[in-house]
Amino acid sequence: MKNILTVSHLDLKIPDRLLFSDLNFSFPKNQLTCITGENGVGKTTLIKHILQDLEHKHEQHVQSTIDRSKIQYVPQLRNIDDDYPLCIRDFVSFGLKKRLLPWNSKKMKTKVEHILAETKLTHIASHPLGHASGGEKQRAYLAQALCADPELLILDEATASLDTDSKNFLLKLLKNIMHENNLTVLFITHDPELIEKYSDYELNLHNQTATLSKKEAVN
Ligand SMILES: Nc1ncnc2c1ncn2[C@@H]1O[C@H](COP(=O)(O)OP(=O)(O)OP(=O)(O)O)[C@@H](O)[C@H]1O
Numbered sequence: 001m002k003n004i005l006t007v008s009h010l011d012l013k014i015p016d017r018l019l020f021s022d023l024n025f026s027f028p029k030n031q032l033t034c035i036t037g038e039n040g041v042g043k044t045t046l047i048k049h050i051l052q053d054l055e056h057k058h059e060q061h062v063q064s065t066i067d068r069s070k071i072q073y074v075p076q077l078r079n080i081d082d083d084y085p086l087c088i089r090d091f092v093s094f095g096l097k098k099r100l101l102p103w104n105s106k107k108m109k110t111k112v113e114h115i116l117a118e119t120k121l122t123h124i125a126s127h128p129l130g131h132a133s134g135g136e137k138q139r140a141y142l143a144q145a146l147c148a149d150p151e152l153l154i155l156d157e158a159t160a161s162l163d164t165d166s167k168n169f170l171l172k173l174l175k176n177i178m179h180e181n182n183l184t185v186l187f188i189t190h191d192p193e194l195i196e197k198y199s200d201y202e203l204n205l206h207n208q209t210a211t212l213s214k215k216e217a218v219n
Helices: 043-056 088-093 106-118 134-146 164-181 192-198
Strands: 003-014 017-028 032-036 062-064 071-074 152-156 184-188 201-206 209-214
Touching: 003 043, 017 043, 017 184, 017 201, 017 209, 032 043, 032 164, 032 192, 043 062, 043 071, 043 152, 043 184, 071 134, 088 106, 088 134, 106 134, 106 164, 134 152, 134 164, 164 184, 164 192
Parallel strands: 032 184, 032 201, 071 152, 152 184
Antiparallel strands: 003 017, 003 062, 201 209
């Protein structure tokens, strides 16, 4: 099994305390790894630190086989109001990179339509994002991230506010997209059902350390 990213001998401090001490682990490539741990243990802070380390290359505690531009992070909280006017298609298109013209080329439009289909959003692509359900919004965030052709996708609590059907729908769809696009996924979650059903690996954070274990995903 190849690894996509390795963390070695990483200590992580916040102003009032040490969050992690001497972390050593790797994320396996083309697998879904759930990052778990109690509220406030430091899951989001660790991921943000890993991304900063890769961007600035100052500490060298994080080694990646891919460029930072191939990593997409979908954050935990977004404030999309009910009256947010942009339609889902335009919101998703914001994820496109290397847009030289002020409009999207035919190739780019085809790509966006393909991603809207992959994320089951085609039928509502012209609707305002503000009117979308929680599950549809999460799929739109995922679709926007996919527009950047990531090799590593990090989803922070993407299912936290969703009902059981919407959670399972999102995770099944994500696993299909992973296999079709050789994508590696890190998924921060507290949800035992999703960990049990969909994770290939679990990185559990506890007592200032991290333990990686292999899971037998049932889907
Ligand atoms: N910039 C900061 N300054 C001070 N404290 C911070 C900062 N960032 C995070 N923290 C603290 O670090 C701890 C870890 O926060 P973090 O959001 O990473 O936890 P988490 O495991 O992702 O939690 P949750 O599951 O609730 O989202 C928390 O106690 C938080 O208050």
